[in-house]
Amino acid sequence: MSIAKPSVPRGTRDFSPEKMKKRNFIFDTLREIFKKYGYEQIETPAMENLSTLLGKYGEEGDKLLFRIVNSGNFVNEDLDAFVNLSKLLSKSPEEDELNTASNRIVNTICEKGLRYDLTVPFARYVVQNRNEITFPFKRFQIQPVWRADRPAKGRYREFYQCDVDVVGSDSLLNEAELIQIIDEAFGKMQVNTVVKVNNRKILTGIADYIGEPERIVDITIAIDKLEKVGWERVQEELFERGLAEEAVKELKSIVQVVEMNNIEKLDFLEKVLFASEVGLAGVKELRTLLGYLELLNVKTAVEIDLTLARGLNYYTGAIFEVKALDVEMGSICGGGRYDNLTGIFGMPGVSGVGISFGADRIFDVLNQLDKYPQDSTQGTQVLFINFGENEEKYCLPLVSKIRAAGINAELFPGSVKMKKQMAYADAKKIPYVALVGDNEMQQNVISLKNMQSGEQTTITLEELISKLKG
Amino acid sequence: MSIAKPSVPRGTRDFSPEKMKKRNFIFDTLREIFKKYGYEQIETPAMENLSTLLGKYGEEGDKLLFRIVNSGNFVNEDLDAFVNLSKLLSKSPEEDELNTASNRIVNTICEKGLRYDLTVPFARYVVQNRNEITFPFKRFQIQPVWRADRPAKGRYREFYQCDVDVVGSDSLLNEAELIQIIDEAFGKMQVNTVVKVNNRKILTGIADYIGEPERIVDITIAIDKLEKVGWERVQEELFERGLAEEAVKELKSIVQVVEMNNIEKLDFLEKVLFASEVGLAGVKELRTLLGYLELLNVKTAVEIDLTLARGLNYYTGAIFEVKALDVEMGSICGGGRYDNLTGIFGMPGVSGVGISFGADRIFDVLNQLDKYPQDSTQGTQVLFINFGENEEKYCLPLVSKIRAAGINAELFPGSVKMKKQMAYADAKKIPYVALVGDNEMQQNVISLKNMQSGEQTTITLEELISKLKG
Numbered sequence: 001m002s003i004a005k006p007s008v009p010r011g012t013r014d015f016s017p018e019k020m021k022k023r024n025f026i027f028d029t030l031r032e033i034f035k036k037y038g039y040e041q042i043e044t045p046a047m048e049n050l051s052t053l054l055g056k057y058g059e060e061g062d063k064l065l066f067r068i069v070n071s072g073n074f075v076n077e078d079l080d081a082f083v084n085l086s087k088l089l090s091k092s093p094e095e096d097e098l099n100t101a102s103n104r105i106v107n108t109i110c111e112k113g114l115r116y117d118l119t120v121p122f123a124r125y126v127v128q129n130r131n132e133i134t135f136p137f138k139r140f141q142i143q144p145v146w147r148a149d150r151p152a153k154g155r156y157r158e159f160y161q162c163d164v165d166v167v168g169s170d171s172l173l174n175e176a177e178l179i180q181i182i183d184e185a186f187g188k189m190q191v192n193t194v195v196k197v198n199n200r201k202i203l204t205g206i207a208d209y210i211g212e213p214e215r216i217v218d219i220t221i222a223i224d225k226l227e228k229v230g231w232e233r234v235q236e237e238l239f240e241r242g243l244a245e246e247a248v249k250e251l252k253s254i255v256q257v258v259e260m261n262n263i264e265k266l267d268f269l270e271k272v273l274f275a276s277e278v279g280l281a282g283v284k285e286l287r288t289l290l291g292y293l294e295l296l297n298v299k300t301a302v303e304i305d306l307t308l309a310r311g312l313n314y315y316t317g318a319i320f321e322v323k324a325l326d327v328e329m330g331s332i333c334g335g336g337r338y339d340n341l342t343g344i345f346g347m348p349g350v351s352g353v354g355i356s357f358g359a360d361r362i363f364d365v366l367n368q369l370d371k372y373p374q375d376s377t378q379g380t381q382v383l384f385i386n387f388g389e390n391e392e393k394y395c396l397p398l399v400s401k402i403r404a405a406g407i408n409a410e411l412f413p414g415s416v417k418m419k420k421q422m423a424y425a426d427a428k429k430i431p432y433v434a435l436v437g438d439n440e441m442q443q444n445v446i447s448l449k450n451m452q453s454g455e456q457t458t459i460t461l462e463e464l465i466s467k468l469k470g
Numbered sequence: 471m472s473i474a475k476p477s478v479p480r481g482t483r484d485f486s487p488e489k490m491k492k493r494n495f496i497f498d499t500l501r502e503i504f505k506k507y508g509y510e511q512i513e514t515p516a517m518e519n520l521s522t523l524l525g526k527y528g529e530e531g532d533k534l535l536f537r538i539v540n541s542g543n544f545v546n547e548d549l550d551a552f553v554n555l556s557k558l559l560s561k562s563p564e565e566d567e568l569n570t571a572s573n574r575i576v577n578t579i580c581e582k583g584l585r586y587d588l589t590v591p592f593a594r595y596v597v598q599n600r601n602e603i604t605f606p607f608k609r610f611q612i613q614p615v616w617r618a619d620r621p622a623k624g625r626y627r628e629f630y631q632c633d634v635d636v637v638g639s640d641s642l643l644n645e646a647e648l649i650q651i652i653d654e655a656f657g658k659m660q661v662n663t664v665v666k667v668n669n670r671k672i673l674t675g676i677a678d679y680i681g682e683p684e685r686i687v688d689i690t691i692a693i694d695k696l697e698k699v700g701w702e703r704v705q706e707e708l709f710e711r712g713l714a715e716e717a718v719k720e721l722k723s724i725v726q727v728v729e730m731n732n733i734e735k736l737d738f739l740e741k742v743l744f745a746s747e748v749g750l751a752g753v754k755e756l757r758t759l760l761g762y763l764e765l766l767n768v769k770t771a772v773e774i775d776l777t778l779a780r781g782l783n784y785y786t787g788a789i790f791e792v793k794a795l796d797v798e799m800g801s802i803c804g805g806g807r808y809d810n811l812t813g814i815f816g817m818p819g820v821s822g823v824g825i826s827f828g829a830d831r832i833f834d835v836l837n838q839l840d841k842y843p844q845d846s847t848q849g850t851q852v853l854f855i856n857f858g859e860n861e862e863k864y865c866l867p868l869v870s871k872i873r874a875a876g877i878n879a880e881l882f883p884g885s886v887k888m889k890k891q892m893a894y895a896d897a898k899k900i901p902y903v904a905l906v907g908d909n910e911m912q913q914n915v916i917s918l919k920n921m922q923s924g925e926q927t928t929i930t931l932e933e934l935i936s937k938l939k940g
Contacts, residue, residue, distance in 0.1 A: 006594040006815045009517050009582050014595055016602065017510030017609065024511070036873045038850040038880035040487030040898075041494070045628050046516060046584075046614065047479050047536075066517075067539045068584070069576055071618040086556020106539055112479050114516075114538070124476040125484055132486065134897035136883055139487065144516065148541040158515050171883035173862070180870075295866055345476045380508040392643070396765050400650075403506045410508035413606055413641035427604035428510075 011149070011157030017379070019363075023160075025376035026362055027142055029188050030162050033181055034140040039164050042139050044121040046146075047112045054113075056120045056344060064147045066157075067110035081108045114146035118163040118356070119341070126167060127345040135168025135350075142359075156360065165354025167341065172285060174353050175318045175337065176292035182322055182333060182355065183300040189362070190371045192325040193332070196305035199286050200315045200336070202269060203306075205279015206254055209272060210247040218243070220309035223255055227307060231256070255306050262290060265304045285317060314338045320355055324365045332361045379408060381468050382432040382448075383425045386412040394441050395434075398461055405465045425451060432468070481619070481627030487849070489833075493630075495846035496832055497612055499658050500632050503651055504610040509634050512609050514591040516616075517582045526590045526814060534617045536627075537580035551578045584616035588633040588826070589811070596637060597815040605638025605820075612829075626830065635824025637811065642755060644823050645788045645807065646762035652792055652803060652825065653770040659832070660841045662795040663802070666775035669756050670785045670806070672739060673776075675749015676724055679742060680717040688713065690779035693725055697777060701726070725776050732760060732774045755787060784808045790825055794835045802831045849878060851938050852902040852918075853895045856882040864911050865904075868931055875935045895921060902938070 008014060015023060031041070047068060054062055085101040093101070115121050118141045126133060142162045149155055164181065166174045179195055186193045203223075207216040218241045222234045231252065238248045254272060257265055266283055273279030286304060293302055308319050317337030324332055335355030342350045366372060382402065384395045395411050402409040410430075412421045425433050435447040435456075446464055449456045459467070478484060485493060501511070517538060524532055555571040563571075585591050588611045596603060612632045619625055634651065636644045649665055656663045673693075677686040688711045692704045701722065708718045724742060727735055736753050743749030756774060763772055778789050787807030794802055805825030812820045836842060852872065854865045865881050872879040880900075882891045895903050905917040905926075916934055919926045929937070 006522055006598045007519065008515050008594075008598075009519055012515035012517055014515070014599070015513040016599070017512060020511040020513060035849065036876070036878050038853075038878060038898075040849055041490040042487055043485040043490060045478050045482035045484070046616070047482055047628065049477065049479055052476055063541075066541075069537045069539060069580060071533075071536075083556070086553070110539060124478075128476045128478075129484070129486070134894055136894075138880075146516070158517065166883070169883045173881065173883040177883075292866070295863060296870055297867075379505065379510055383508075393765060396762070397767075400766055406506070408506050408508060410608075411643065413636070413639045413643040413647075424604055424606075428508075 009157070011151030011155075013156065013158070018377070021377045021379065022366065022372055023359065023363055025372055026189070026359055026366070027160075027162070028376075030164075030185055030357055031140070031142065033184050033188070034164050037138070037177055037181055039138040039140040039166075042122075042125060042141055043143060044115065044118075044125055044141070046114055046144075048115050048121055048124070050107075050111055050113045052124050052345075053116060053120060057116055061116060064149055065116055066114040066146045066148050067106055068112040068114070069109050070111055081105050115143075116147060117145050118143060118161045119354075120344075122163065122165065123341045124345055126350070127342050127347045130347060136166050136174075137168055138164075138166045140164040154360070154364065160359040162357040162359055163354060164357075165335075165352055167350050167352035170351040172288050172318075173292065175289050176296060178320070178335070178353065178355050179289075179293060179298060179300075179302065180296055182320075183298045185357070186322070187299065189366060191327075191332075191362075191365055191369065193322050194301045194303055194325060196303050196308050196321045196323065197286065197289070198305055198308040198319040199282035200309075200317055200319060201278045201282025201285065202273070203282075203309060205269075205273040205276035205282055206251065206306075208276040208279060209254070210250040212243055212247045215241070215243060219251065223307050224309040226255065257306065262302070262304045265306070266290075282317075289318065310334055310336065314341070316340070316351075318353060327365045327368050329361055329365055331358070332365060333357045378431075380410050380428055380430045381407050382409050382434055382464070383421070383428075383430045384409070384411040384434045384436065385418065385421050386415045387435075387437055388415045391415075391436055391441070395436050398436070398446070401461060402465060402468070405469060407465065407468045434464070479627070481621030481625075483626065483628070488847070491847040491849065492836065492842055493829065493833055495842055496659070496829055496836070497630075497632070498846075500634075500655055500827055501610070501612065503654050503658070504634050507608070507647055507651055509608040509610040509636075512592075512595060512611055513613060514585065514588075514595055514611070516584055516614075518585050518591055518594070520577075520581055520583045522594050523583050523586060523590060527586055531586060534619055535586055536584040536616045536618050537576055538582040538584070539579050540581055551575050585613075586617060587615050588613060588631045589824075590814075592633065592635065593811045594815055596820070597812050597817045600817060606636050606644075607638055608634075608636045610634040624830070624834065630829040632827040632829055633824060634827075635805075635822055637820050637822035637824075640821040642758050642788075643762065645759050646766060648790070648805070648823065648825050649759075649763060649768060649770075649772065650766055652790075653768045655827070656792070657769065659836060661797075661802075661832075661835055661839065663792050664771045664773055664795060666773050666778050666791045666793065667756065667759070668775055668778040668789040669752035670779075670787055670789060671748045671752025671755065672743070673752075673779060675739075675743040675746035675752055676721065676776075678746040678749060679724070680720040682713055682717045685711070685713060689721065693777050694779040696725065727776065732772070735774045735776070736760075752787075759788065780804055780806065784810070786810070786821075788823060797835045797838050799831055799835055801828070802835060803827045848901075850880050850898055850900045851877050852879050852904055852934070853891070853898075853900045854879070854881040854904045854906065855888065855891050856885045857905075857907055858885045861885075861906055861911070865906055868906070868916070871931060872935060872938070875939060877935065877938045904934070 053065055081104045085105060088097055088101050122141060144158050144160050146158050149157060151157060182195055203220055204216055207213050207219055222237050226234050235248055257268055260268060266287055270283050308321055310319055310321060315336035316339040319336040320334055321331045322333035333355055337353040339351045340348060341352050384399055386392055399409050399411045431451055433449045433451060440447055445458050445460055447456055447458050448464060523535055551574045555575060558567055558571050592611060610633060614628050614630050616628050619627060621627060652665055673690055674686055677683050677689055692707050696704050705718055727738055730738060736757055740753050778791055780789055780791060785806035786809040789806040790804055791801045792803035803825055807823040809821045810818060811822050854869055856862055869879050869881045901921055903919045903921060910917055915928050915930055917926055917928050918934060
């Protein structure tokens with residue numbers, strides 16, 4: 001067997017015990033809150049049929065799908081594709097022709113791909129299980145997704161998404177509840193955030209108002225870039241996309257209402273969009289949502305941001321995005337309302353709203369802020385030093401009793417040098433070390449060393465348990 | 471966009487909220503116990519380089535790996551492979567030739583595969599991170615694995631493994647601790663089990679004793695089948711494998727000591743294997759292990775089973791297997807000691823011992839026994855009926871207070887028909903429904919309906935909270 005220098009594939013990562021503890025703090029916090037609001041967990045397979053995935057993420061997305069080779073002798077499955085390729089190769093093929101041929105072969109030998117997000121699998125799940133599901137269906141899902149993207153700082157080929165959605169209800173209570181969840185989650189993680197909200201109906205109203213009702217997609221894509229590139233570039237792009245000068249001018253007067261507060265914005269829009277039924281509906285929805293949030297005493301700042309469009313075309317109502325205030329970082333959570341998620345699988349008319357927490361970015365934010373609660377990263381609480389066969393036999397039942405009390409405890413396996421055992425406690429950041437030698441055994445006590453202060457006390461087993469449980 | 475009838479790939483599954491709650495009970499139970507014994511969680515990527523995976527699971531295993539197509543135009547990567555294939559296709563190729571050609575193409579266009587188990591990625595992790603790891607390294611890992619096996623009842627192409635291992639320590643305390651973990655885990659899950667133990671050194675000693683020291687692998691493979699096919703078939707196979715008649719006869723006299731208890735077995739073996747140093751070492755190890763278990767008051771029956779070999783060749787010491795007593799099911803947990811796990815990646819001399827819990831089989835066992843603790847499968851505890859705008863506004867802060875007390879609570883989103891709201895509570899198995907109409911609002915109380923008994927009581931918010939917290 002040849003000896004390979006082991007490594008992980010580009011863009012993927014191992015998670016060490018220390019990282020796992022921190023990540024689990026994030027996942028556990030979210031999971032607990034999702035449940036408190038009545039959301040239930042589901043899981044879907046890592047692999048989906050390519051027929052489920054293809055065409056759902058645009059042309060670019062299709063290219064980023066990881067495809068899995070069918071088992072068995074696949075050459076037989078579509079001999080024509082290979083014959084075609086072989087003919088091609090006997091000439092001097094163009095790059096284009098080769099691409100087409102290799103795509104056809106991939107389509108022949110691959111029927112499955114790794115999931116690209118949790119949204120499409122969720123839509124597939126809802127349609128496939130429609131008869132077992134009671135609507136409104138409040139579900140959450142915390143699983144990795146895979147994208148064959150070019151790896152870069154903060155961009156991985158495998159990363160976790162934490163999605164929480166409710167489908168089959170168009171009540172704005174759901175929108176309010178999701179913002180409550182954001183408020184509670186980041187409150188618990190001690191991250192100061194601002195929630196930016198917008199409404200697609202307002203964007204549609206604006207498109208109507210500036211006389212370019214068909215260009216809503218162009219407009220939102222352009223607006224989405226406002227913060228990044230500034231109005232000059234956005235304006236340029238809008239011209240390039242063929243918007244009239246008058247329309248662009250009117251657009252500027254609307255989207256640039258940044259100095260106003262939420263209520264002023266809504267009042268302003270209500271006046272400007274008086275002729276657009278859908279625009280006014282959007283304004284009303286935002287008013288209702290803000291009303292709920294006041295009633296619910298949501299502490300996080302919520303800010304209407306008309307430049308928020310999140311690129312995605314499928315939002316039909318509310319649009320959300322969460323930014324951390326004290327750390328330089330892209331959005332750490334986002335989502336919105338969509339009215340036709342399941343339509344792609346032949347089940348129209350199911351309205352839903354959801355958000356997705358970006359676990360990897362939140363992990364980075366928490367690491368920068370260094371705000372993990374101490375107990376969330378605590379592993380073993382006490383290590384018993386192993387002095388030899390007799391001491392080992394004496395300690396084993398003690399350790400069992402300590403564990404029975406719900407305390408994480410270890411007895412070092414084997415009576416190696418004291419120094420090595422202490423180094424082990426240090427490396428694992430175990431806060432207490434218990435030393436039980438002849439004296440302690442005779443007096444039925446434990447010498448307990450505080451690894452941080454170095455202080456050593458002699459206590460009974462019961463005292464040790466109540467100390468570590470406290 | 472064409473409308474596909476949605477489905478999951480063959481051999482994979484969706485997990486509904488109900489199934490997830492039950493599975494999470496298993497995972498949470500294991501996780502909590504692993505931590506209590508000082509094991510720390512790691513995660514590795516779903517994809518590994520094929521160079522990491524190939525050759526580790528035998529020829530059959532290599533075929534069962536799911537391979538992932540490289541991104542980009544792969545035809546360019548090994549034009550020769552395709553030219554070769556195209557030449558082949560222009561003749562009438564033999565099945566064999568086609569297989570070789572398609573294998574070469576797969577090897578050309580795939581550099582990555584999905585992990586097949588958690589053991590090889592763990593070995594890769596240890597070697598790759600050897601400088602950051604403090605040994606002994608006690609780790610656990612709960613992640614899915616993928617195998618391109620033919621799907622069948624109870625056999626899936628995606629399933630979870632729950633592995634717990636300690637590497638870098640040869641103390642038998644570790645073996646004892648793993649059996650404690652088994653004892654505690656199945657105790658908590660209320661599954662009656664028997665732990666079968668064996669020791670590879672005893673098997674080696676037996677091979678020495680019967681004069682076939684080189685045939686240990688043949689012998690263990692045969693012995694492994696004893697329970698399934700009976701001695702006659704095993705004997706036949708041993709002859710087929712070329713063992714001498716005398717050797718087979720002596721083997722029978724040893725492995726068929728089923729009537730003896732553990733101590734009798736060890737005494738018997740100590741006599742029979744007196745001339746085999748390694749055999750006696752195995753006997754001594756089992757004695758030490760049983761001594762630890764007595765000291766630790768392990769409740770699960772532990773039974774020495776010389777027929778236990780678990781097919782795998784890499785065990786060098788203890789071998790474990792757990793069977794459920796009240797349910798027909800294969801082993802639900804198993805493992806053993808291996809002395810050269812990391813050797814395949816160029817890091818020899820690291821001894822380890824570990825076990826793997828089969829989450830899917832345990833799930834099936836618990837479903838058959840129907841022994842999930844009620845609180846483990848409890849989702850939302852109380853649903854507030856939505857009677858309309860005023861009631862909604864009144865209820866929202868109440869629901870917030872209930873959630874703040876750590877109780878899972880919902881307000882139905884929207885004031886749809888009462889019947890539909892009650893059906894929702896029924897379907898989600900929500901035990902209490904809260905009704906707050908005009909009367910209740912005036913009197914500042916809540917009408918609480920017990921969904922199981924149908925009983926309805928009028929209580930205050932504080933009473934409701936203390937009732938549901940209890």
